[in-house]
Amino acid sequence: KQEVTQIPAALSVPEGENLVLNCSFTDSAIYNLQWFRQDPGKGLTSLLLIQSSQREQTSGRLNASLDKSSGRSTLYIAASQPGDSATYLCAAWRELVFGAGTILRVKS
């Protein structure tokens, strides 16, 4: 059974810092991996989708990488801003299992 773990569970950084969020999965036979953002009391918004044949995807200040062989994905956020404060979740597509998320707080 697929298990998805996100580290750290919570992160607090000063504005402007570059940061990395980690996602690991136990079964490497995934179709793709998707990163989401969730604001308090809201639904999930898709940030990046990495197909299993791809190594990374970029959108603005966000860059997500995928290493299937090691069962890892990272979400890199450049020049963090207070508006980036949210919970970030990763999900491994095959059975679509979600990690518990990383709560990010960017201090101004």
Place this chain on the structure above:
Amino acid sequence: NAGVTQTPKFRVLKTGQSMTLLCAQDMNHEYMYWYRQDPGMGLRLIHYSVGEGTTAKGEVPDGYNVSRLKKQNFLLGLESAAPSQTSVYFCASSALRGAGELFFGEGSRLTVL
């Protein structure tokens, strides 16, 4: 740009009451999903559908029923609500399973007293 719409957004029930959550999507997606989100447990799949007229069990299906009579709608029913079903429920849809992007509704917060 409606996307995925859930109704109602909030509901309070007494133990034993029944209710139905409605999910509607306007993207012509084949796949639809119902999740529950609980503190410390992340998102867990309740039921899903791979097309009109089909449903399948997810990770935590007990106490819930679903129906997909129309492609754009996916209903989640609680026949006899229990306090353990207090949660935030999310509906999602995707064009493909495993290759496409997943789109979520805003969530429905259910409290069972």
